[in-house]
Amino acid sequence: MPVLEVILGLIGWLCLYKLFGCIFSQRGPEWNCRLVTLSHGVIIVLLTAYVIFIDGPWPLTHAGTENTELQTFALAVCLGYFLFDLGWCVCYRTEGPVMMAHHAASIVGILLALSMGVSGCETCGVIFGSELTNPLLQTRWILRQVGLYDSLLGDAVDLLFIFLFATVRVGVGTAMFYCEITSPRTTLIMKIGGVVMYVLAWVFMVDIARFGYKKSRGKYKKWQENQKLKKENSKQKLDGLSDGSKEGINHEKS
Numbered sequence: 548m549p550v551l552e553v554i555l556g557l558i559g560w561l562c563l564y565k566l567f568g569c570i571f572s573q574r575g576p577e578w579n580c581r582l583v584t585l586s587h588g589v590i591i592v593l594l595t596a597y598v599i600f601i602d603g604p605w606p607l608t609h610a611g612t613e614n615t616e617l618q619t620f621a622l623a624v625c626l627g628y629f630l631f632d633l634g635w636c637v638c639y640r641t642e643g644p645v646m647m648a649h650h651a652a653s654i655v656g657i658l659l660a661l662s663m664g665v666s667g668c669e670t671c672g673v674i675f676g677s678e679l680t681n682p683l684l685q686t687r688w689i690l691r692q693v694g695l696y697d698s699l700l701g702d703a704v705d706l707l708f709i710f711l712f713a714t715v716r717v718g719v720g721t722a723m724f725y726c727e728i729t730s731p732r733t734t735l736i737m738k739i740g741g742v743v744m745y746v747l748a749w750v751f752m753v754d755i756a757r758f759g760y761k762k763s764r765g766k767y768k769k770w771q772e773n774q775k776l777k778k779e780n781s782k783q784k785l786d787g788l789s790d791g792s793k794e795g796i797n798h799e800k801s
Contacts (some may be wrong), residue, residue, distance in 0.1 A: 549623050549661065556627020560587065564631070578692065580635050581685050587628045588681035594621045595675035606672035606723060611732025614660065614667030621671055626657045649747050653677075656740045666737045669727050673744060676716045676723070683708040702766075709759050717752050720745065 560583055567579040599606060602617050614622075633650045636642045642650075653674075660670040687704050690696040724745045727733050733741075 549619055552620065552623035553626050553630075553661075556624045557630050558627075560628050560631040564635075576635075576639060577641065580632070580639075581688055583628075584632065585682055585685040585689075587625075588678050588685065591621065591625050591628070591678050592675060592682070594624065595671045595678070598671045599675055604668055606669040607726045610669040610723075610727045610730040611666055611734070611737070612668055614664050618667035618671050619661065621674070622657050622661055622667055625674055626654065626661070629654050629657070645747070645750055649751075652740065652743045652747060656737075656744065659736060659740065663734065663737075666733060669723060669733070669737075669741075672723055673720075673741075676720050677744075677748075679715055680708050680712045683711070705759075705762065709755055712752065712755055716748050720748055 563586060564579055564583050567582045568576075571578055571582075598615075598617050598621050602615065603609075604612060629650055633647075633654065636647065636650065656670060656673070660666045683704055687696065687701070687708065690698075690701050690704065695701065724741055727741045728738055
């Protein structure tokens with residue numbers, strides 16, 4: 548296992564966290580950690596996208612094959628981040644049991660792929676699908692902090708997040724899960740890890756569906772209230788014009 552690459556990755560994410568702490572000294576630790584998470588999301592999505600779509604091999608057809616050098620590098624960078632983030636979450640106690648379980652499962656899965664030297668192909672695919680929506684999640688949190696979440700931009704971020712999570716992480720993730728389970732090359736322990744990650748994805752999907760339903764329902768109620776308010780204002784204007792016409796007629800008669 549490339550222990551040195553993992554250690555250097557961990558040190559790199561720690562240094563980036565400290566750098567953000569110096570730049571945004573007026574902000575709290577969570578702000579800096581979220582920026583590190585956002586940076587990791589963008590970097591690892593681009594890296595794993597290159598691994599999957601350009602360097603290869605294709606994870607849907609080559610699950611369980613030996614790791615390439617680039618796959619190993621991507622996994623080491625990602626593992627370094629997850630070790631940093633898990634340590635931060637334990638220190639500040641900001642995440643619930645489901646997210647902690649996701650972090651633990653991700654660390655174990657990457658460790659297994661690196662130590663055994665196989666299944667880096669589908670592991671990079673899982674990381675790509677999992678981290679694709681992460682920058683949007685961090686953007687949503689940042690928009691809340693700066694007071695821009697209740698806007699068209701906030702709605703667009705939420706809508707894109709839900710769409711990508713449902714189509715990529717659950718939709719494409721189901722196809723990848725099937726390929727991993729049915730692949731004769733994939734080891735049993737990696738298949739068990741795939742089951743754990745797939746179940747966690749559906750747990751998150753249920754929570755996201757509830758959030759989407761509540762937000763859309765709230766938006767619809769707000770729209771109904773606005774329409775009702777517009778009708779009342781229009782009625783008041785019409786009544787005012789009607790009263791003004793009556794006063795004009797009475798004035799002419801007098």
